[in-house]
Amino acid sequence: MINLDRLGFRFTQEQRLVGSTARDFAQRQLAPGAGERDRLARYPLEHLSQLAELGLLAMKVPTEEGGAGADNVGYALAMEATAEACASTAVVLASSNLATRILSDHASPEQKERWLRPYTQGRLGPASFALSEPGCGSDAAALTTRATLDGHGWILEGQKQWITSGAQAGIHVVFARTDGPGREGISCFVVERGAAGLTIGPEEDKMGQRASGTVGLFFDGCRIPAHSLIGPRGGGYRIALSALGAGRVGIAALSLGLGEAALAEGVRYAQERKAFGQLLSEFQNTRFVLADCRVELDAAWLLTLRAAALLDQGDRASAETSIAKLFASEAAGRVVDKMVQLHGGTGYSRASTVERLYRDARVTRIYEGTSEVQRLVIARAVLAEG
Ligand SMILES: Cc1cc2nc3c(=O)[nH]c(=O)nc-3n(C[C@H](O)[C@H](O)[C@H](O)COP(=O)(O)OP(=O)(O)OC[C@H]3O[C@@H](n4cnc5c(N)ncnc54)[C@H](O)[C@@H]3O)c2cc1C
Structure with missing residues (x-):
């Protein structure tokens, strides 16, 4: 957790609580097996009920709906703490929190009773x-999965790809085209696990974050009830975009956690490893590298907290969330790279933690909006200012 005391900035008690709850759990339960889960590409199933109990699968869902009631700053602290121990678990939290925040913001009271309540009680995975x-x-607005109203329900046809936790999820928040082309033709649905006509594809064999599951979802005449539509018909794209805006803060924080973990590994190694008769930490180059990493991560922290605080004030903060996600994910990439270098050959071994962190960090520049897409959003804001 970044220390802002000298600025006079104080995290609220609630923000500290969600951050420290995630940190305690992550350090006790997630960190010890993170390397093994990565090697085996084993999903952190054993931790799911505990994550749900702690409210971490629905952090931003209000407490009266069964969630942790965290704001965006608290969410960022919890995501950072989780990723520092296990980035695979952090991305499971990120996608679950995206989906549940949508239900909390847009579902009707009946839909919340049906899906959100059992979910927050840990009954749906x-x-x-x-x-x-x-x-x-x-270019998500070009999606082609179709939902057609037929009698009393919807029929889904099409395919989704790269869906985090798709094989384990109890509910899927699915975006499909109900009407004409473009953004206005997209609607949002809940599809339950086991729906007839839904097939789950094989797990992707990924470079990193290997303990998180990523699959395709195949809809072949998949029939779901009429009450599965979330929000207004044609409102799906706006729902997705607003969830992803806040989600970018989560990925920025996840990137930070990876960077912090790598820096801690580097500091430890530099104080143990000797070359030419002295500790690596005594070389000026090592000190400069460690200093540069600290600067990168502090800058990323401040951008992430700015974006989270703006969201908490009700600002859309679309440029600020993109700036945070872009900078934090790219900074994490630079930090993990430098820490592999600092470890020499050891850093290239599967046995080292920095090797996993290096692979885990790469995807943060790709998912929830690539770096290029973030730059497009930021450039739009820059040009509008001019
Ligand atoms: C591990 C993992 C987990 C994921 N989890 C989920 C999930 O849970 N749910 C979900 O819906 N998706 C998920 N995704 C998908 C992810 O969000 C997409 O991969 C990402 O948005 C990029 O889309 P794409 O792969 O189709 O690349 P493309 O959109 O085809 O992009 C290819 C390249 O072109 C660049 N590019 C595209 N358009 C432009 C432009 N206008 N200007 C400049 N450059 C451009 C991109 O930046 C990129 O470098 C996941 C992906 C991964 C790898």
Whole structure:
């Protein structure tokens, strides 16, 4: 957790609580097995009920709806703490929190009773957020999965790709085209695990974050009830975009956690390893590298907290969330790279933690909006200012 005491900035008690709850759990339960889960590509199933009990699967859902009631700053602290121990678990939290925040913000009271309440009680496992398709990721408005109203229900046809926790999720928040082309033709649905006509694809064999599951969802005449529509018909794209805006703060914080973990590994190694008769930490180059990493991560922290605080004030903060996600994910990439270098050959070994962190960090520049897409959002704001 960044120390802002000298600025006079104080985290609230609630923010500290959600951050420290996540940190305690992550350090006790997630950190010890993170390397093994990565090697085995084993989903952190054993931790799901505890994550749900602690409210971490629905952090931003209000307490009266069964969530942890965290604001965006608290969410960022919890995501950072989780990723510092296990980035795979952090991305499971990120996608579950995206999906449940949508239900909390847009579902009717009956829909919340049906899906959100049992979910927050840990009875449904994680939730998935299914927007990307084989033919479109960045250009999500081009999605082609169709939902057609037929009698009393909807019939889904199409395919989703890269869906985090898709094989384990009890509920999927799915975006599909109900009407004409473009953004206005997209609607949001809940599809329950086991729905007839829904097939789950095989797990992707990924470079990093290997303990998180990532699959395709195949809808072949998948029939869901009429009450599965979340929010207004044609409102799906706006729902997805607003969730992803806040989600970017989570990925910025996840990146920070990875960077902090790598820096801690580097500091430890530099104080143990000797070359030419002295500790690595005594070389001026090592000190400069460690200093640069601290500067990168502090800058990323401040940008992340700015974006989170603006969201908490009700600002859309679309440029600020993109700036935070872009900078934090790219800073994490630079930090993990430098820490592998600092470890020499050891850093290239599968046995070292920095090797896992290096692989885990790469995807933060890709999912929930690539670096290029963040730059497009930021450039739009820069040009509008001019
Ligand atoms: C591990 C993992 C987990 C994921 N989890 C989920 C999930 O849970 N739910 C979900 O819906 N999706 C998920 N995704 C999908 C992810 O959000 C997309 O991969 C991402 O948005 C990029 O889309 P794409 O892969 O189709 O790449 P493309 O959109 O095809 O982009 C390819 C390249 O072109 C660049 N590009 C595209 N458009 C432009 C432009 N206008 N200007 C400049 N450059 C451009 C991109 O930046 C990128 O470098 C996940 C992906 C991964 C890898």
